[in-house]
Amino acid sequence: MKSENSANAASAFEYAPAPESRSVVDIAPSYGLFIDGEFTEAADGKVFKSVSPSTEEVLSEVAQAGDADVDRAVKAARKAFEKWSALPGAERAKYLFRIARIIQERSRELAVLETLDNGKPIKETRDADLPLVAAHFFYYAGWADKLDHAGYGANPRPLGVAGQVIPWNFPLLMLAWKIAPALATGNTVVLKPAETTPLSALFFADICRQAGLPKGVVNILPGYGDAGAALTAHPDVNKVAFTGSTAVGKQIARTVAGTDKKLTLELGGKGANIVFDDAPIDQAVEGIITGIFFNQGQVCCAGSRLLVQESIQDELLDSLKRRLSTLRLGDPLDKNTDIGAINSAEQLARITALAETGEAEGAERWSAPCELPTSGYWFAPTLFTNVTQAHTVARDEIFGPVLSVLSFRTPEEAVAKANNTQYGLSAGIWTEKGSRILAVANRLRAGVVWANTFNKFDPTSPFGGYKESGFGREGGRHGLEAYLDV
Amino acid sequence: MSDARLSVFKTYKLYVGGKFPRSESGRVYEVTDSKGNWLANAPQSSRKDARDAVVAARKAFGGWSSATAYLRGQILYRVAEMLEGRREQFVREVADAEGLSKSKAAAVVDATIDRWVWYAGWTDKVAQVVGGANPVAGPFFNLSTPEPTGVVTVVAPQESSFLGLVSVVAPAIAAGNTVVVIASEKSPLPALSLGEVLATSDLPGGVVNVLSGNTRELALPLAAHQDVNGLDLAGADADLAKDLEIAAADNLKRVLRPQAVETDADFTAAPGTHRLTHFLETKTVWHPTGSLGASGSAY
Numbered sequence: 186m187k188s189e190n191s192a193n194a195a196s197a198f199e200y201a202p203a204p205e206s207r208s209v210v211d212i213a214p215s216y217g218l219f220i221d222g223e224f225t226e227a228a229d230g231k232v233f234k235s236v237s238p239s240t241e242e243v244l245s246e247v248a249q250a251g252d253a254d255v256d257r258a259v260k261a262a263r264k265a266f267e268k269w270s271a272l273p274g275a276e277r278a279k280y281l282f283r284i285a286r287i288i289q290e291r292s293r294e295l296a297v298l299e300t301l302d303n304g305k306p307i308k309e310t311r312d313a314d315l316p317l318v319a320a321h322f323f324y325y326a327g328w329a330d331k332l333d334h335a336g337y338g339a340n341p342r343p344l345g346v347a348g349q350v351i352p353w354n355f356p357l358l359m360l361a362w363k364i365a366p367a368l369a370t371g372n373t374v375v376l377k378p379a380e381t382t383p384l385s386a387l388f389f390a391d392i393c394r395q396a397g398l399p400k401g402v403v404n405i406l407p408g409y410g411d412a413g414a415a416l417t418a419h420p421d422v423n424k425v426a427f428t429g430s431t432a433v434g435k436q437i438a439r440t441v442a443g444t445d446k447k448l449t450l451e452l453g454g455k456g457a458n459i460v461f462d463d464a465p466i467d468q469a470v471e472g473i474i475t476g477i478f479f480n481q482g483q484v485c486c487a488g489s490r491l492l493v494q495e496s497i498q499d500e501l502l503d504s505l506k507r508r509l510s511t512l513r514l515g516d517p518l519d520k521n522t523d524i525g526a527i528n529s530a531e532q533l534a535r536i537t538a539l540a541e542t543g544e545a546e547g548a549e550r551w552s553a554p555c556e557l558p559t560s561g562y563w564f565a566p567t568l569f570t571n572v573t574q575a576h577t578v579a580r581d582e583i584f585g586p587v588l589s590v591l592s593f594r595t596p597e598e599a600v601a602k603a604n605n606t607q608y609g610l611s612a613g614i615w616t617e618k619g620s621r622i623l624a625v626a627n628r629l630r631a632g633v634v635w636a637n638t639f640n641k642f643d644p645t646s647p648f649g650g651y652k653e654s655g656f657g658r659e660g661g662r663h664g665l666e667a668y669l670d671v
Numbered sequence: 672m673s674d675a676r677l678s679v680f681k682t683y684k685l686y687v688g689g690k691f692p693r694s695e696s697g698r699v700y701e702v703t704d705s706k707g708n709w710l711a712n713a714p715q716s717s718r719k720d721a722r723d724a725v726v727a728a729r730k731a732f733g734g735w736s737s738a739t740a741y742l743r744g745q746i747l748y749r750v751a752e753m754l755e756g757r758r759e760q761f762v763r764e765v766a767d768a769e770g771l772s773k774s775k776a777a778a779v780v781d782a783t784i785d786r787w788v789w790y791a792g793w794t795d796k797v798a799q800v801v802g803g804a805n806p807v808a809g810p811f812f813n814l815s816t817p818e819p820t821g822v823v824t825v826v827a828p829q830e831s832s833f834l835g836l837v838s839v840v841a842p843a844i845a846a847g848n849t850v851v852v853i854a855s856e857k858s859p860l861p862a863l864s865l866g867e868v869l870a871t872s873d874l875p876g877g878v879v880n881v882l883s884g885n886t887r888e889l890a891l892p893l894a895a896h897q898d899v900n901g902l903d904l905a906g907a908d909a910d911l912a913k914d915l916e917i918a919a920a921d922n923l924k925r926v927l928r929p930q931a932v933e934t935d936a937d938f939t940a941a942p943g944t945h946r947l948t949h950f951l952e953t954k955t956v957w958h959p960t961g962s963l964g965a966s967g968s969a970y
Contacts, residue, residue, distance in 0.1 A: 320808065336800065431923075438920035443913030450923065607922075626956045634956040641957050643807035647815050651952050652900070653923045658953050661805055663815065671945070 203520040205307045210298045212384065215246045218254055218407065219390035221261035222400030228253035233409075235383055238304035239517050239526040239561040247383045250408035255375070255415040258404040262346040262373040263421055265401030270343050270371035274330030281326030281368060283396040288319040291392070295385060299357055300517045302384040304526030304562070305480050307518050317642055318361040321660075324644035325365035328665060332370065335662055337671040343371035344447055344670050345423030350413040350437075351386075352429045353379035353528050354483040354584075359428050360386055362659045364403060365644075370668040372424065375404045377416055381529045383407035414440070422446060424668060428485070431582075431608075431653050449657025449667040451485065451649055453582040454610030457603035458488030458639065459625065461596075462497045464615035468637065470504045473588070476613055476639040478512070478566055481527055482586040485654070486611035488639055490579060492599050495592045502570065502590065509553040509566050516558075527562040527585065536564050536585030543569050543578035548589070574605055582608070596621065600628045609651025613639045632658075683713050683859075685720065685883065686866025688727030689876015694884070695719050702860060705770025713859045716884035718892040721851065724880035725896055728822040728849040731877030736819045736847040740795035747791035747845060750872040754784045757868060761833065761861060768832045768858035782939060783834045790845040793947055797846065801948055805955070812958040817951040819847030820925055821900030824893040826886060826915070828906045831938050832858035836865065838938040839905045842946035844878055848901065851880045853890055855906065859883035887911055894918035901925040901950045925950060 215232070217224035231249040236242060250258075269277070288295065295318075296310035303310075332341050347367045351359035356378055367374050378386035390405045406412055410433070417425045417437050427437050428451040441448050458476045460469045476488025493501050517525035527533040544550050548569040557563040564586055572579050572589045579589045593599040603612055612631040614622050622636045632650045635641060642648065647658035657667045683702075684691040698715035714720075735743070754761065758780055766776035798817055805813040823843045828835030832855040843850050854862030866881045882889055886906065894902055894915040902924045904912045912929050919926050927949045 435920050435923060438923060439917050442916035442920065443909070445928075452923075622958070626954075629954075632952065632954060634954065636956060636958045638811070638957055638959055641807075641809065641811065643805070643809065643813070645805040646807050646813050646957075647805070647953050647955050649953070651954075655923065656925055656952075661815065663801075663953055 200521070202516065204516060205297055205300075205311075205518045205520055207297060207301070207518065210294045210301070212245050212298070212301070216383070216387045216407070217248045218250055218258070219387065219403075219405040220254065220258045221404065222394070224390070227251055228257070233380060235302055235381065237301050237561075238381070238528050239558070241560050244301060245384060247387070247407045250377065250406035250412040252415045254406060254408075255412055255419060258375045258406055259346055259348070259416070259419050259421050261401035262375050262404055265399055266345055266373045269373055269399060269402050272371070274332060277369065277371065278326045278329035280396055280398055281322050281329060281365065284392060284398070285319050285322035285326060287392045287395055288315070288322060292316070292319065295357060295388060297518065298388060299385050300525070302382050303353065303356060304517055304528055306522040306525040307520055308522065309480060314355060314358050317644070318357050321358070321361040321644040322365045325369040328366075329369040332665065332669070335665050337666065337669050341370075341669040341671050344668060345372060346421060347372045347374050347424040347426060347668065348416040348419060348422040349374060349376040349426045350416060350429065351376065351378055353382040354480060354485070356382040357385040357389065360389055362428075363426050366659070366664045367424075367426075367668050368402065370665055372668050373402050375406060375416060375422070377406045377408055377413050380407070380409045417441065425449075426667065427451070431655075434655055447667065449649075449659070450655035451657075451659060452653065452655040454485045454487065454608045454650065454654050455490055455580065455582055455606045456486055456488045456611035456613070456631070457490045457492050457629075458613035459492045459599045459603060459615065460494060460497070460501060461614075461616035461618070461621065462494040463617045465617070466497070466501060466504055469501065469615040470508050472613060472615060472637070472639045473505060474508060474512070477588045478524060478586050479640050481525060481564070483528060483532070483584050484640065486633060486640065488611065488613050489583060489588060490603075491588055491590045492602055493590065493592050494599075495594050498592050502568075506551065506553075506568070509568075512553065512555075512566060514555045514557070514563065514565065524566060524586065527564050530562055532584065533562040533564060536583055536587065539578060539581060539583045539585075540567060540587055543572075543576065543587075543589075546576050546578070548572045548576055548578055574602060580606065596625060600625060604628075604630050607653045610654035611635070681711070683711050683863045683883075685714050685716060686863065686869065686879070686881040687720070687724050688730070688880065689870060691866065691870075695723070700884070702858070704767045710767055711860060713863065713883045716882040716889055718888070720882060721889050721893050722896070724851040724882055725822060725893070725898055727877035727880055728851050729898055731875055732821060732849045734875055735844070735849055735878045740798065743845065743847065744791045744794040746873045747787055747794065747841065750868060750874065751784050751787035751791065753868045753872045754780075754787065758784070761864065764861045764864055765833045768861055769830070779834050783837045786834065786837050786942065787841055789942065790841040790947070793842075794845050797944075797947055797951070800944070801951065802953070807957075810960045812960050813955065814958075815953050815955045817846070817948070818954050820950040820952055821848060822898060823848045823850050823901035823903060823950050824890070824896070824899050825850055825852040825903040826890050826906040827852050827854050827862060828938070829855045829857065829886070833861035833865070835905070835938045836862050838942060839903055839946065840879060842942070843901075843903065843950050846947055846951050848950050849878050851882065851893060851899070853886055853893070853906070854881055854883045856884070856886045890915055891918060894924070895921060897922050899924060901927075903927045903949075904929045
């Protein structure tokens with residue numbers, strides 16, 4: 186995948202792989218469920234395999250939680266709740282600070298592990314996922330003894346047992362977003378990682394042991410959707426937090442209807458990345474790429490709809506294609522790799538099917554010219570042009586490295602098109618004009634808006650959606666509310 | 672006096688889009704006082720009336736949500752002023768509706784007027800209380816601000832027909848939402864009369880729409896309506912609340928569940944802020960702070 190320029194450069198400077206060493210991580214051949222401070226087999230003895238999506242190599246065999254295990258874990262969390270919630274906040278804080286520090290110490294190991302299990306480039310796990318995971322624990326640790334001052338009244342109380350179900354796209358980061366605020370506020374946790382990426386959560390269980398966290402405060406249940414459903418439906422769970430698809434989110438909302446369970450949902454998106462004619466093109470191109478090709482586009486807040494002002498469309502698309510042709514797709518452990526593997530065969534099939542629908546409906550497809558490895562799950566960075574708002578590729582979340590390009594003439598039209606979606610998670614604005622940024626940002630119905638940047642995250646910054654992208658916020662002072670009885 | 676002159680009855684009507692229509696269905700139902708004496712025939716709204724109300728609320732949302740917080744506060748305060756002037760009427764209606772003595776009904780009406788004043792003062796403060804700048808670890812100015820959720824359906828409390836009603840409607844509109852409210856089924860008259868007050872308080876038509884009728888018949892289509900964004904279940908019993916919450920999941924409406932204290936119609940306590948903040952979304956915008964001379968993004 187080289188343009189002529191880069192081909193010349195490549196002939197002058199031969200590409201050499203720079204793989205990160207796998208030896209930093211020691212993956213056991215099998216793992217159990219983590220319940221009440223112990224690794225244990227599933228009650229029915231079921232196991233499943235976690236594979237590396239870049240090679241299809243089996244990494245480990247993991248116990249698969251069922252209903253009985255969910256019940257056991259919830260009981261353990263309930264038992265632990267009494268003491269944990271009664272601990273002085275300053276003591277809870279110190280446990281979380283310990284966890285944050287251990288994550289920092291083990292961050293290279295965890296980054297390599299995450300890259301192996303998820304398929305995303307080491308550049309991302311090393312420079313984005315892991316630093317954010319540690320920062321998130323560090324941030325919420327500091328809240329644990331300051332809840333009286335958080336704006337939720339004096340002495341706000343925890344809810345009890347939190348049942349948390351997380352996706353595979355940022356396995357450890359989503360775990361941090363869920364567990365850190367839950368523990369800081371005095372709740373105990375039963376967390377189900379996704380079936381394709383259970384390993385980093387199990388390593389986190391080991392970190393909890395190293396930190397001396399009391400038994401039962403954190404329980405990890407690797408498993409499939411049935412375990413997640415059992416967890417959210419369990420009558421002794423007080424709080425349900427879910428990150429994943431909008432369809433499953435709606436099902437969970439129906440499940441908890443009529444109960445006292447507090448619910449927060451972080452769901453899908455179809456973010457608009459709006460580029461005005463005065464935007465600095467090169468920076469906008471980088472931002473578009475970050476927006477849709479970060480983590481192979483498997484990001485709920487991805488900028489999957491490019492809205493470009495008509496007068497610069499051709500110039501922008503030329504630059505974008507030229508730049509996309511220089512991205513390196515391949516071994517996720519290679520420090521040069523920009524685009525890693527798709528997380529699973531199932532997800533690859535979904536992306537492939539949606540891209541075929543895009544072509545069938547008449548949109549024009551362009552894919553970066555790159556060789557795909559012969560084993561593993563891969564999808565070349567892809568653009569669709571001649572896209573209308575009625576096209577499936579402009580409406581449905583693809584959750585892959587596929588960008589739909591639409592154009593607009595006026596800011597009014599840009600806003601109308603950006604908001605024309607059931608979702609409302611993210612949006613981007615590229616323009617030199619400050620007043621336009623503020624005016625457009627004001628009218629976008631989205632929970633996170635990036636101006637002249639994209640896909641930035643921080644533990645102090647509340648994250649979450651409007652409309653069918655879910656409700657509740659994670660991060661910041663706002664993120665405490667989901668775990669407090671207020 | 673009453674022997675000498677025959678009084679003029681009022682025809683109670685809905686309040687939708689700033690107008691006072693009868694139910695399109697032509698239906699009415701008998702409303703009685705607590706002793707069973709006939710008070711009036713109230714409109715029995717249909718699901719078509721409910722849909723019309725959503726259209727009106729959606730139409731009003733853009734203007735109301737983008738009005739300055741100061742203006743919203745002025746208008747809510749104006750509602751209190753108008754109510755104060757019609758205090759005697761509402762004392763009579765609340766006494767009839769809830770079987771209260773005149774002095775107790777007067778206390779309820781006074782508390783209701785004061786509740787409008789409380790929320791009038793909140794409109795231009797809530798953004799500072801729940802929003803703010805976030806100290807992210809990077810060269811960005813990062814600001815979270817609350818924005819109204821959209822069109823909110825409110826199932827008004829069944830017992831507290833006036834104070835309860837205002838206690839659930841006022842916070843939603845103070846925050847910038849527009850509302851379709853289903854009045855107390857057995858005591859809808861104070862709610863319908865409130866429409867007359869809202870119509871003369873500079874509140875734009877459609878910001879509050881008042882429906883009377885069978886609660887379940889109206890609430891189910893509104894809970895399932897794809898252009899409704901929020902649902903306050905204050906006046907729904909447990910069975911209805913569950914059905915409505917399930918229907919609301921279809922487009923992930925923000926749901927405020929009935930709270931135990933409200934089944935006793937205890938709206939006399941200090942209201943707090945939970946209703947004010949429930950139908951708010953948090954928007955967070957990242958602006959690069961950059962370095963001088965860099966164009967656009969310095970990142």
